[in-house]
Amino acid sequence: MKRFFKIVLLAIVLQSFQCSDSNEADDSITASQLETKKQEIQNYINSFSCSESLGCGFIAFGSKPCGGPLSYLVFPNSVNLPKLQEMVKAYNEMNRLYNIQTNAVSDCMVVAPPTEVKCVNGVCTIIK
Template identity: 75%
Template sequence: MKWFFKIVVLSILLQSFQCTDTDDNSGAIISAQLETKKQEIQNYINSFSCSESVGCGFIAFGSKPCGGPRSYLLFSNSVDLTKLQAMVKTYNDMDELYNVQTNAVSDCMFVAPPTEVKCMNGICTIIK
């Protein structure tokens, strides 16, 4: 009976000194969140059509692990630019955090911005 009591006390003590994971993953970004945010931005952009009179613009999108944007999004100038910039900034910040969390690597190639964007048949298109 003494041994049983000692084993019970010892097991309780060992459990009380057990390591706990103090890393809070509640702020972790997962790829599904990035995809959802990307689709939200794309849906917003696609809800506006362009015309010759309205024109098109572009914005740096994503964050390469080495720095710089992954690509550029084209959009009609009829969008609410402030709203789009806020949405893209949120995405870019999430992408940058995801890169850090996953120790992501990339080709580190510079992605040049478009030099000319025009509206063709209601769709913003890179000309150069």
């Protein structure tokens, strides 16, 4: 009985020295989550069509490990801009945290914003 008590006590003591934090795993962001969020934003943008009269806009998208956007998304001006901005802001923050988690590296080159976007055959397109 003494031996059983010592084993149980040892197990309890050893368990109290574990270093992992259960909240860490809950806060991690996966590539799959990023892709799902990206697709959600693309689907939202694609649910609107553009026209010559309304035109198109663009927004910085993603987060490079060195800072700055990964790319720019073009969208018809008929979207609900505050909603799109909120969706993109959430994605950019997720991407930033993912980069930190994975110790991501990049080329650190600045991605220049488009200088001209137009509606071409009902689709917003970067001209230059």
